[in-house]
Amino acid sequence: MHEKNFRRCVACRQSKHQNEMLRLARVGETYMFDYDNRLGGRGAYVCKSEDCIKLTIKKKQFNRAFKSNVPNEIYERLQEYAQNNKLSGVCEEIK
Numbered sequence: 335m336h337e338k339n340f341r342r343c344v345a346c347r348q349s350k351h352q353n354e355m356l357r358l359a360r361v362g363e364t365y366m367f368d369y370d371n372r373l374g375g376r377g378a379y380v381c382k383s384e385d386c387i388k389l390t391i392k393k394k395q396f397n398r399a400f401k402s403n404v405p406n407e408i409y410e411r412l413q414e415y416a417q418n419n420k421l422s423g424v425c426e427e428i429k
């Protein structure tokens with residue numbers, strides 16, 4: 335899959351359209367969620383699904399994606415995001 339705007343999830347490794355994913359950006363030494371895909375810098379993506387977010391938190395997949403220590407606060411915020419948005423548990427295959 336080489337289409338523009340498709341990104342690979344750090345948890346399930348599927349490629350999906352970036353609208354279905356949440357981006358974590360690193361700008362300088364700061365990590366922040368890029369809810370509107372507006373920030374530059376390096377980015378890593380996770381599906382907006384409870385499964386993928388749980389796995390990302392459990393295995394600290396963002397640390398691997400960025401090859402550095404992502405602050406725990408980021409993982410806490412990710413958990414809040416999943417709760418606040420009442421995401422479904424299923425990570426759906428793309429059609």
Ligand SMILES: [Zn+2]
Binds near residue numbers: 347381425
């Ligand atoms: Zn995923």
